[in-house]
Amino acid sequence: MRRMVPMWIAIIAGFAMLLSAFFPMTESLGETFGDVFNVVAAIAFILGAGSLAKVNLAKVSRRDPGWGFAVVTLICFTITIVVGLGKFGVPQNPQFAALPWSGEKEAEGGAFAWIYAYALVPITATMFALLAFYVASAAFRAFRAKNLEAILLLSTAFIILLGRTFAGVVLTGWLPDWASGLRLENLSVYIMQVFNTAGNRAIIIGIALGVSATSLRILLGIDRSWMGSGD
């Protein structure tokens, strides 16, 4: 029973979502299940927040290594919740002037918007900036000429890299018009448009078929491992 009920909910909701994409009469049914998912996800957020608080409180009480970070997490978590729910500094919505809390919590000038703009955005931008270094280190490893395939990969990457900079134009700009296809900037465009697009489409077709087969396995109740062990 514990597994049959969620399975049937998944089957009914899944087919409703599928049909709503093709049959306009069932559109509202699909939207309803979408709303139900949002409500369930919102309720589950309480469990998530509970888990976050529990794990970090336990870490602080046990004085685990790095417990100071847990304290910072809990303080920031509490401040953000209080500021968001309390709508501190949020200007009133002129449409509902009689209601004191009518403004949006993200409204410009509010404390929540300030935290977002001056704390969250810079921190996430810092994390994102790390990508540049990781791309360089990953490329360094990936482009080592270990075998024939790696040499081909390295050569292709070299052409693309040069073709997208002025160096490519300088290096092969002297080629006559009848051989303009061999200029690095044209060669890189050709590689991206033909080889890269063809490979990418092959992967996408495979993914689409895989998604269809996986969805069907779940909708038919053949694959139940997402509800726990499939054994």
Added chain:
Amino acid sequence: MQIILSVAAARMCAATACAALCAPLCASPSASPPTPPLSVTAADVPWDAGGSIEISWVPAANLGSATTWLVERSEIGADGTSGPWVTVAEVAIATTTTTAAKLSHTAPYWFRVTAVGSDGSSSPTNSPAHTTAHRNFFIGEKLPLFSAILTVCACVIYFILAARKGRPMKVRRIAALEAIDNAVGRATEMGRPILFVAGIQDMDNIQTVAGITVLGHVSKTAAEYDATIEVPTSRSLVMEAARETVQASYLAAGRPEAYNADLIRYITDEQFGFVAYVSGRMVREKPATCFYMGCFYAESLILAETGNSIGAIQIAGTAESSQLPFFVAACDYTLIGEEFMAASAYLSGEPDQMGSLKGQDAGKAIASVLIIVGVVLATFAALSPGGFATAALGALRGILGS
């Protein structure tokens, strides 16, 4: 007013031949306003989800100075009269049809078309009757997609039934999935935890579902080997699903007492906040094995490179084609797209699920045949335009809806 003046001036010219008086008006016909369309018709777009009406009009023989058509719509008011006019489109003078979209499928609409030019606008020509954008039974333009889905589903079901009847289903070896047991064993030997990340999307994403199914197998192996598995999640619902899965796996492995719910924890919905936690955790705890199975975006490389820097054995799987190169570059094994989707069936080894993989292969064969036929036809159509190949290519495009 301008029309009246023009007509009056012309009559004066004919009657009095007073060129001096009427010259400015007679000599410059462009000074007169554009001529309105002769008629306007509106028709519901067939086989759609409702909300679209096609408007067409018949232009006058002499358009005058008109350069564009202004198409407007109006909902019929409660009092039976038309309400305020809203612009649908302003189209070039050579156009005689346009489609009004995003309409209500219950309200009747009036339409009118006005010719607009440098000398002003014509009087509008109204549609003779109101039109409603009816909602149809089926969205016609999605028929090729619907047919493709039905074909793939039919193939999958056929092979599932064939597998049930005992037909052997041979599936090629997937190295990344074969390596799972070794990777878990390595973590056990080293006495370090296993890290499993099921992407950063919610349970309504099929990749997350596929990741959770792999988690079931990994956690069962971890339970059997007595290894610790940590599952940080970026969605609360994924945390709950992961807890259910891991608990069931520990139960199936006969070690329910070893299950620790606190190791499957919610971190944050924020993409880079989640990455910061997981990366920090990796650097501090140094897990022996890292699994990345689900939907990833920019964080894929940050996670995989951090895992690489701590010397963890890494197995990744995603259907995000833009992130695959990063995983391939930084991980030991990568499940590429369809392999990731096939992981659950492959790991289960059940005939039903293996049959579904064969059905997937049949779909791939159909796609391959269509691609080859399309390439051949397109090549011949380019070599001899207007021949049989062009017609056949057009028919193929029509069937596929491209």
